[in-house]
Amino acid sequence: MSSHGLLGVPDAGAFLARLTRLDPAAPVRLRSSGGRTALWAQLPWDVLVTREVAGAGPGDATVSAGELLAVLAAGGESLPERRDTQWRWPLPPVASRAVESISGAELARLATAAAGTLREISAGGVSGRAVGQRAVRDALLDHVALVVTPEGGAPVQISQRLVQAVARMGFLGPKDTEAAEARVRVAGSWVGISAPYGVAWRQSVHKLTVMPMPSHPKG
Known part of the structure; x- marks a missing residue:
């Protein structure tokens, strides 16, 4: 079973808690680079939000935000079931x-x-x-x-x-x-x-x- 690989659990948890209050069914995309992982999500009013946290992460995976929040709250390390097909939005360029x-x-x-x-x-x-x-x-x-x-x-x-x-x-x-x-x-x-x-x-x-x-x- 894959690990979520997140070390910045409080930061990730704060992001996921806010997100699931706004959209309980939201998917969250984890993209890892250089020992850190960016959490991405689409809000119900067509805005992408992201927060970067410590941890090597799973590479590039989309999971249920609610399921990932539950894993983190329980102190677990496993990555919830992947839901990559639920991610349907482009991301902005890296350089800004x-x-x-x-x-x-x-x-x-x-x-x-x-x-x-x-x-x-x-x-x-x-x-x-x-x-x-x-x-x-x-x-x-x-x-x-x-x-x-x-x-x-x-x-x-x-x-x-x-x-x-x-x-x-x-x-x-x-x-x-x-x-x-x-x-x-x-x-x-x-x-x-x-x-x-x-x-x-x-x-x-x-x-x-x-x-x-x-x-x-x-x-």
């Missing part, structure tokens, strides 16, 4: 470049404001008209939360999908500590936010919708 730094506190504020707006609209609608929660959620996720313009380069749009990914996966760090700085990265057609505890990626070829954000008491 940083184009801008962003305050972690600002990312946390943007994520919280969007969540508050979703609650308000779901409860009261828009101008008194009821709106489907799915439609509101998708519109908020497609909203361009930030635009950064690197020196000598084209503007880079960061959608709320990426902001929500780094916030809800805990990549900005514990809530009771000051959020560390994050970086916007570009790799080919991919745009990512690299935060202290993980990276969120999305292909920029997706059409993003710019919409005004309703006012929110917390900004």
Whole structure:
């Protein structure tokens, strides 16, 4: 029986726990290189997330995130049943470049404001008209939360999908500590936010919708 080969069990466990809360049936792909292993997963709102942990890993294998989390929680070393056919998403290129730094506190504020707006609209609608929660959620996720313009380069749009990914996966760090700085990265057609505890990626070829954000008491 194959071993998962992960040494950074607390880090892997934190990633898997967050992931399975968002998607209990999620597959996770483990890709190993140089004594470390990157865990990859696709969130329900079409964003790839990854966290690198210590350990030689299994090479390249896809398993159930829930099953791997259970093995790690029990102190086991075996790799769960492989589910390689469940992985259907391309990965961004290995080489990427940083184009801008962003305050972690600002990312946390943007994520919280969007969540508050979703609650308000779901409860009261828009101008008194009821709106489907799915439609509101998708519109908020497609909203361009930030635009950064690197020196000598084209503007880079960061959608709320990426902001929500780094916030809800805990990549900005514990809530009771000051959020560390994050970086916007570009790799080919991919745009990512690299935060202290993980990276969120999305292909920029997706059409993003710019919409005004309703006012929110917390900004």
